[in-house]
Amino acid sequence: MFMLHAVFNxxxxxxxxxxxxxxxxxxxxxxxxxxxxxxxCLEKDFLIKDMNEKIKIEIVVSGEKNKELAMEIIxxxxxxxxxxxxxxxxxxxxxxxxxxxxxxxxxxxSINKNIKRxxxxxxxxxxxxxxxxxxx
Numbered sequence: 001m002f003m004l005h006a007v008f009n010x011x012x013x014x015x016x017x018x019x020x021x022x023x024x025x026x027x028x029x030x031x032x033x034x035x036x037x038x039x040x041c042l043e044k045d046f047l048i049k050d051m052n053e054k055i056k057i058e059i060v061v062s063g064e065k066n067k068e069l070a071m072e073i074i075x076x077x078x079x080x081x082x083x084x085x086x087x088x089x090x091x092x093x094x095x096x097x098x099x100x101x102x103x104x105x106x107x108x109x110s111i112n113k114n115i116k117r118x119x120x121x122x123x124x125x126x127x128x129x130x131x132x133x134x135x136x
Contacts (some may be wrong), residue, residue: 001062003059006057008054008077009054012055031056047079061109124136
């Protein structure tokens, strides 16, 4: 199992999430981040205002095939010839456990498509979306 970390410009987020979900990889952690690349770091007047707003996503995938697919989804959307397109990196995951059920590893990453999903309400009630993801 692997965890894919990717930092990229936020305008790409919607398309990347849609493509990941379409390929049965919905367990995505999304973080707002600020990054400072190599360009401008050597300048004396480096200020916090030079930081660029980015998005960081983390997704746990079960194998080499899914890792490559997730990387290609991100690469195809974000890759350009300009500076600041982002970075992605992989770390190995030794074990995963779904807290709610106690399922481990591959079973914890699988998606149960037979679960009846409760529609999300616009009221102030507690919402039970009942969606199993690696991050749920």
